Amino acid sequence: MSAKEILRDHISKTISLTDDQFDYFFSHFKPQSFKKGQSIITAGDVVDAEYFVLTGCLKSFYINDDIKMYILQFAMPTWWASDYNALYANTRATINVDCITDTEVLCLHNADREKLCSEIHAVEHFFRWRTNKGYVASQKRLLSFMNNDAKSRYEELLRMYPQLYNIVPKNLIAAYLGVSRETLSRLYHS
């Protein structure tokens, strides 16, 4: 599928746009290609865009004062990624987003998303429901951390990203789950 078809298929699960509306919507997205390991957002950056993944895989992550990495999210095809705290609050990035594999994205600037939401009511509906789903996923992940339940985080990860194990190194999966490589091995073989 082309980038345009992938995006249309994705939004069609929530809203219907006419061909003209979708052409206009799509015209605000800029295709970008990144190499494996390349950084898209670095802590400290001004953040004015979000990214819809077409191919490849991103990770958004936080590095604490002890240089330990925490993975907030993987973003596979048809997932969205950014530093939403920085994007929505118009502050500088506190997290990083980079490429686990070569990755193609569609970039949407903050101002363009707001313009599209204002001009086309259905687009505002789409983005409301996208965030609703993100909010619920984030609450579930929070509960599994509060409950210190690595096994449920592992099972949720498998459910959300069944292809992930073929793409992502085990140390990154451990960093997502918030466990050591040894604990991951035990979950993996249980």
Next chain:
Amino acid sequence: MSAKEILRDHISKTISLTDDQFDYFFSHFKPQSFKKGQSIITAGDVVDAEYFVLTGCLKSFYINDDIKMYILQFAMPTWWASDYNALYANTRATINVDCITDTEVLCLHNADREKLCSEIHAVEHFFRWRTNKGYVASQKRLLSFMNNDAKSRYEELLRMYPQLYNIVPKNLIAAYLGVSRETLSRLYHS
């Protein structure tokens, strides 16, 4: 302020509605009063509404298999509460919402919120931004749990709810932070 004025003041921070539009919007909210300790949502319930707090304080919490309580959120006046996972996905509640003090709320049913969002574009904009802010708060809280940084969770709590210490028992604050009462005392006096 009356319930109507509190809600109008709250939404005016994001959108403008005409008096007629606001009257129509407000007509979908049902005032409800609850006593201290009373339950609004219990795990296992069908969830078809969310609650805008006028006075008092709610907590949303999860009880694990070991009967240990984890507090996801406190809801003070002008905050919203529900089991959003159940509400949005049309499943049964996995969390509970009850009253820390006597509490007055405005209840909005799921179907009414969706009708209002569909009928009034500005209302859809309001709810998109409400969820955007909730999503960002949830991501920040997740990072502080991943990073196991109780001190930053404590400071964030004080910033978000400066009046909380006069209202909420210390054991509930510890359950929100995910720490013991002893650790809370150390944070409190540091």
